[in-house]
Amino acid sequence: MERIEFLPHNLVKIDPEEFFSDEKKPKWVVDSLAKVPLVIIRRGNVVDGKVPVGVRGVKREQRFAGYIPTTAVVSGSVITPHALINNSWEDLPDERHELPAIKALPKVAEILKSYNWGISGSVGFELASGQATAKMSSDLDLIWYESQRLSRIEAVDLLKRLNQFGVHADFQVVHGQKGFSLEEFANSTSDTILIKTAIGPELSKDPWVEIDKD
Amino acid sequence: MEKLHYKFETKNPIQKPVHIGVVASGDLEVIFRPTDSDETVVSIVTGSDGFKEVWQNVLDRFFARYPIQANIEINDFGSTPGVVNLRLTQAMEALKDEK
Numbered sequence: 001m002e003r004i005e006f007l008p009h010n011l012v013k014i015d016p017e018e019f020f021s022d023e024k025k026p027k028w029v030v031d032s033l034a035k036v037p038l039v040i041i042r043r044g045n046v047v048d049g050k051v052p053v054g055v056r057g058v059k060r061e062q063r064f065a066g067y068i069p070t071t072a073v074v075s076g077s078v079i080t081p082h083a084l085i086n087n088s089w090e091d092l093p094d095e096r097h098e099l100p101a102i103k104a105l106p107k108v109a110e111i112l113k114s115y116n117w118g119i120s121g122s123v124g125f126e127l128a129s130g131q132a133t134a135k136m137s138s139d140l141d142l143i144w145y146e147s148q149r150l151s152r153i154e155a156v157d158l159l160k161r162l163n164q165f166g167v168h169a170d171f172q173v174v175h176g177q178k179g180f181s182l183e184e185f186a187n188s189t190s191d192t193i194l195i196k197t198a199i200g201p202e203l204s205k206d207p208w209v210e211i212d213k214d
Numbered sequence: 215m216e217k218l219h220y221k222f223e224t225k226n227p228i229q230k231p232v233h234i235g236v237v238a239s240g241d242l243e244v245i246f247r248p249t250d251s252d253e254t255v256v257s258i259v260t261g262s263d264g265f266k267e268v269w270q271n272v273l274d275r276f277f278a279r280y281p282i283q284a285n286i287e288i289n290d291f292g293s294t295p296g297v298v299n300l301r302l303t304q305a306m307e308a309l310k311d312e313k
Contacts, residue, residue: 170238190304
């Protein structure tokens with residue numbers, strides 16, 4: 001069975017010594033993990049006890065993909081994007097609330113109060129780690145779990161409401177390993193929508209049906 | 215951030231612009247525009263540095279299969295080659311739909 005903590009966008013605490021990659025680890029990766037040993041689960045299956053994870057640095061382009069043995073994940077350390085929605089931003093220092101992506105959170109939370117949602121991306125990482133990761137120009141990456149099918153008009157309307165706070169809100173519909181962009185569904189000029197899955201991206205004519213298939 | 219430019223000798227001019235994909239982490243947007251030039255110019259802006267050769271390979275394969283003549287703009291936000299290929303496939307489908 002798939003372990004729930006190893007779903008994409010979740011954050012886990014690790015033993016930094018055990019993090020490895022096919023490529024040479026840049027110095028910033030070693031330094032970041034020494035400071036904050038928190039990694040993001042990447043989309044993909046756990047193979048031979050190795051979990052695909054990503055490391056984030058303080059700069060925007062500092063992202064690095066690698067793996068961590070399941071045994072090097074600190075037990076009970078998982079932080080889901082959903083766990084970050086309950087006013088976790090109130091703990092951030094005042095000056096961080098000047099960032100549009102963080103400033104928008106209370107208003108976005110009000111709009112999404114009846115949804116099963118979560119916060120990912122640089123803002124999610126900052127809320128989970130306390131480390132200043134979001135930038136003035138950062139998007140607000142949001143996740144919608146257990147979604148209900150929306151019409152295109154409803155999707156356009158929801159995105160319009162989420163995007164009225166001076167920051168681009170990216171809303172991903174996520175079920176288990178699968179995910180698609182609500183913005184793509186709302187605005188698509190193509191017959192197909194791109195769905196990300198554990199074994200790579202695919203195109204679907206009906207993402208709401210596809211996302212629930214095993 | 216890196217800006218990459220590629221040129222390809224192509225022969226099938228496109229007639230209408232196409233815009234595919236989204237501005238989001240792990241994704242990209244692809245814009246095909248008709249061109250007066252007799253070659254295809256691809257301009258890429260990417261947040262992930264150091265993938266010049268990976269892009270070259272993806273584009274080489276694409277234009278070997280679809281030698282379309284166009285002005286192509288790609289804004290990449292850390293997408294994988296798999297996502298790039300599907301976005302280009304969608305753009306080709308959208309071109310066909312318009313004929």
